Amino acid sequence: MGQKTKTILAIALPVQIILVKWMGSYPLFVENYYSNGIYPYISQSLRTLFGWIPFSFGDLIYTALTVMAIRYCYRHWKTIKKKPLLFFKDILMVLSIAYFAFHILWGLNYYRQPITWRLGIAREYTLDELVDFTEYLAERANHYQHEITGDSLSPVQVPYPRKEVFKKTEKAYHLLQKQYPYFKYETPSLKSSLYSLPLTYMGYGGYLNPFTNEAQVNGMIPLFRLAAVSGHEVGHQLGYSAEDATNFIGFLVTSQSDDPYFKYAAYNHALGYCLVDLYNKDEPKYNDILDALNPGVKKNYRELADFWKKYENPMEPVFKAVFNTFLKVNNQKEGIKSYNSVVGLMINHQKQLGSRE
DSSP: OOHHHHHHHHHHHHHHHHHHHHTTOHHHHHHHIIIIHHHHOOOOOOHHHHTTTSOHHHHHHHHHHHHHHHHHHHHTTHHHHHHHHHHHHHHHHHHHHHHHHHHHHHHGGGGSHHHHHHHOOSOOHHHHHHHHHHHHHHHHHHHHHHHHHHHSSSOOOOOOHHHHHHHHHHHHHHHHHHGGGGOOOSSSSSEEETHHHHHHTOSSSEEEEEETTEEEEEEEEESHHHHHHHHHHHHTTOOOOOHHHHHHHHHEEEEHHSSSHHHHHHHHHHHHHHHHHHHOOOOOHHHHHHSOOOOOHHHHHHHHHHHHTTTTTTTHHHHHHHHHHHHTTOOOOTTGGGGGGHHHHHHHHHHHHHOOO
């Protein structure tokens, strides 16, 4: 590639940034013409292209690009030291291409209308509503734990292999589509990440590869949590970028599944968020609800806590800080805290329905 072309591509980076931020000022435009316009075709095409591959093709691409970058720096180190400005221009060129590909293939979804607009619900809720909903989730978690195990003492052990959980996630989305047509999910591309161990050390349950549209799940997480994480990542595939939105979609799809293990995953996961919120607002009530949980439910929480504790490391807060900054740069003002905003979505959605299972 000639230096003139590299210069044009490098200069294009700040122009793209300005253009994306400008488009972000018009969320309805993004919603209509990107998220519900060209993106579904892009997503469907990528899932058709890569979804049939039984392993993560995107992870292989990341690996190959990393090896190529290291090899390039090693072989051209003398030239880089002699002409650092040219190397800097090469970096800007690569970032410009990546920035364009990221936003055209998926990233513009960060600037669409929030899911509250789509569903016609609010995020705000009172303490009484939080207590009432947390008690409901606790009752549901207890119910399905007892239904599955036959007693209140045993933790839930999912009998399905991971691939079966992925297939059941697809089926659960087909059920959800009957009530919410805009959550239609066809041509699945849901896989365990080849980077599951690094993801675990980073503290992540999964991610969406925006360049291949593969939903990547951390294959090492406890199976009772896998359904909720799978539902979350597919939510990203469907074009919902905000973490509270995909947490909420994950709750919807698992709670409305006809599989008791999926229902348990939904209520267990949602209950965790509500308990944390309640602990910060009314610790005595938090303790009351916690005491009422079946020992089997508590054992599952302990299993999850022990899993993450096993892989704690000094770099995890750094990874979380980087992701927090990434979210804020991409129109998620609450950053990593946006995961917890799912509490308000669930409470207000339940109010909108006016009935419970």
